Amino acid sequence: MTGDARSPVEAERERRLRELTDDGDIITADEYTRRSRRSFLSFAGLGVAGYLGFNQLQSMGTRENDNIPAALRTGLEWNQSVWQTIERDGAMARTFPQSDREDIRTNGWHGLRAMSGVTAEDDLIQVSAEEAEAWEISMTGADGAALDPIPLASIKSDFEVHDMTWEHKCVEGWANIVHWTGVRVSDVLERYAPDQVDAEWGVMRTPGTTDGGSQEREYSAALDGYTLRHPQTLFAWRLNGEDISNGHGAPIRLATPLKYGIKQIKRIGSIEFTNETPSDYWTDRGYDLHAGF
């Protein structure tokens, strides 16, 4: 470290660095004191304001029965408007070869069980073969009038059957590639609810609650018209090549790669079309109404 013999290159670099950093003003001690006091007071003030504002955000304006502050709900809606603006109309979600399919856990039994204490799949309300055969999806139009129900037998036999494999994503973070067999929702609605194809929303519900049934809680999923009409949105009755189990939503469920699993309602009992912004089971509990990809 003695007799440092700097090369011209090093000297030039040092000169350049000095040039780059020597542009700062120099102020007097008094001036520094003034500025420093002002800066620290502003800093502390902003810190306190930020803290109070955050607390305020958390505590105020929470809509009744909503789990999240109203401002954040507004933010989620704003997010949706951003993504809707850049929506690629008709874009297809990524699909996979059937051989990539994986096992998938059953997750979420709301609307499938008689009471909330049920913790085993075998204890869910079972749909017998006879019940499945007679299964119907009831419908209500956007004007509130009841429409003719869709017989499950018709869904299974009157439309082109599709096999589709995509990655099913849960809002909890996990994902599995699964293979669905079913028919396009759009095909079915075209025949059974031609007047409703332009409805902005369809809210699907599990059966058995509106008539005072004994099921724990009704599950519902609100789906926008774009998703309902999308060619990858299916009424599905087979999962990974096998008839859908009770835990996965027998006898008929929704499957779409455009939305998280919370929107892919199991055991569909009814569809209600509406042009008003609806809510559903998880939206009431603080989740994004759109929950889409």
Next chain:
Amino acid sequence: MSATVDDIDIGPDEPKSTGEVEFVAKKKHSLALRWMHWVNFPVLMVMMYSGMRIYWADRREPYTLGIGGWEIFTFWPDTVNSGLELSSNLAKGIAFHLNFGWFFVINGAIYMLWLSRKGQWRHVVPDAQGLKDAGATVAHDLHLTKKKPVQGKYNAAQQITYSAVILIAILLVASGFAIYKPGQLSWLEAAFGGYDYARLIHFSMTILLFGFFFVHILQVVRAGWSNFASMVTGYRYERRGNAEVEPAASFGADLVSTGTAGSGADVDTTTEGVES
């Protein structure tokens, strides 16, 4: 002592002499930089906390650090979750994450624009010599050597670290969007090798950023009050004319309140010893 980068040619009249030592305050960080710097702190706190709520929603397959079948660490041990009082509230986690994320994105975008302004990025991105100097800088910081390489606003180790943090932040945001919109941004999801890898990268980058945060705090404490204050006031002060360097703790608060007191000498040592 030869002229060094941080030496300032002070005219005969200014700044005011404060007795035996001269007090010099020089602009270091612009107001814009200070805002961008501090906005990160509360925003990232909210993002990490809400992110942990999201991560905690699926407890069945936690990320683990390990070699082969040997697990070293599982994210996270129960004590962490209970210590943070992480209730099982995924909905709130998502709502906060997907709202506050924009602040980080916007702040980062403004920072990128600011960096790309003439010269600004030169402070952060190391040159070839800077890359070579990084080891020597660390050795100096660890008191292994006395020689400190010539530097600009930031030393070589800082430049490499800050550049890495910028890359980490970019990966963090990009993987976040890949997880958030794997449909509309399917190309981005594919670029990360799929959904699961995007999540893993998002998580890993968070851990790296968290690691940086701790080293950053440690270094700020080590560097002393003047350095910390400069990120609030914009001005870095030092005293000249006194070769004796005293511990940072002996001045600081004093000096800020009076601007004149203190016998300490916070000589900026960044270029000390170049020729010693």
